[in-house]
Amino acid sequence: MKTLALSAKEHLYLRIAQSIERQIDTGVLKIGDKLPSIRMVCREHGVSMSTATQAYFELERKALIESRPQSGYYVRSCPRKRLGVPATSKPVNRHGNEGQPEDIITRIYQDISRKDLTLLSLSVPSDELLPIAKLNKGMVQAMRELPGSGTAYEDIQGNDKLRRDIARWSFTWGGNLEENDIVTTAGSMNAISFCLMALTERGDTVAVESPVYFGILQLAQSLGLKVLELPTNACTGVEIDALKKALERNQVKVCLLISNFNNPLGSRMPDSHKQEVVRLMERHNVPLIEDDIYGDVYFGDSRPLCCKSFDESGIVLWCGSVSKTLAPGYRVGWVAPGKFKEEVIRRKIFHSISATTLTQEVIANFLENGRYENHLRRLRQTLHTSCLQYIRAIAEYFPEGTKVSHPDGGFVLWVELDKKADTIALYEKAVRHKISFAPGRIFTLQQQFNNCMRLSYGVRWSDKLDDTLKLLGKLAHTH
Structure with missing residues (x-):
């Protein structure tokens, strides 16, 4: 009662x-x-x-x-009425890729260690949003309980307890996974790397959303892969018709999508789109690597489904991690590779043998006793508040005509300025004012998104942040 x-x-x-x-x-x-x-x-x-x-x-x-x-x-305010949403992207995909401004990407990574900057550039939660004290206790507990205090190699497929917890957690999105379906990795990018190496050879084509996380583009290029950027909607994700045409032309060896709260757009594919994508993959026998690293950070009533939720043939390789929710530096990730499990395990043996023993045990214990859901509930509420405050501030401070995505989860906003704006030049000026963000041009291999930027709201909202966005908006007026 x-x-x-x-x-x-x-x-x-x-x-x-x-x-x-x-x-x-x-x-x-x-x-x-x-x-x-x-x-x-x-x-x-x-x-x-x-x-x-x-x-x-x-x-x-x-x-x-x-x-x-x-x-x-x-x-x-009522910012949603004042700001438009960025239009669906239209990548041209001319012969050959023009590449990314590598120097800017390197500088954004180097910004991590600068304590004098306000970091709006990284899609990770700030330390104050993480249960660091509880994780520290978990580390001590793991050192006491593991043989050799965690100094031994872990099982090649990964920590048994962690794989069991991940499989159990998959019920939240209809995964129906079992412990033996999971292979642990050193973060989500490591999982994606194993998948690409297992499924492709140099010269093959990987289809991705556009814009897409710059790390994925760097990884694909390092493996000698061609990248096909697909039109992508800021709300509903990849355009299904464009994907269908690419598959029908036999252009694609593998597809890689961030189905829930895409980085950098924040888009989320409707369940009907996810189901249709899986059916297309099955029809053309093309594997789908699904990066679901943001799926647990939703603002709605329930956790969104994944493409893997509709996978009946093992064509989807579902990748995840706690890097965005618990501990970025622990490098704990995983993949459910479906029918490609043996190929993925073989790549893991070649390149790493096993993932980190101690951190896998700590995360496994954290997932086991209900603390993870309690933490996620607080994290989602904080991030949702920050997201709404960012949109309000952008509406108030940025130039007339600015457009911004309206995600219902994740960590990032995609901001589109006037077409004449140059966000790389704006980045240079902003850094001199102790502000770092991610220019849009690094999220593509083509000449597009030069007037866009990605802003991370993975911090607790404050008056200082309001002042920072006010200053960034003032600088944007000059570009």
């Missing part, structure tokens, strides 16, 4: 918040309008002070209203 009562109360405060949000969206309440007082909300809706306060807190969290001391609550 107590649980039911709490659920009803929670539903009530959300209902009040949603009612006010609709009035803001439709223009009934405009920016600067004063909202009814907490006491008035209590009288009008017959609710307690606690419920009314929770409703206003929910609206504050979404950056829709603000509290002014000694005055009350006011409508702050």
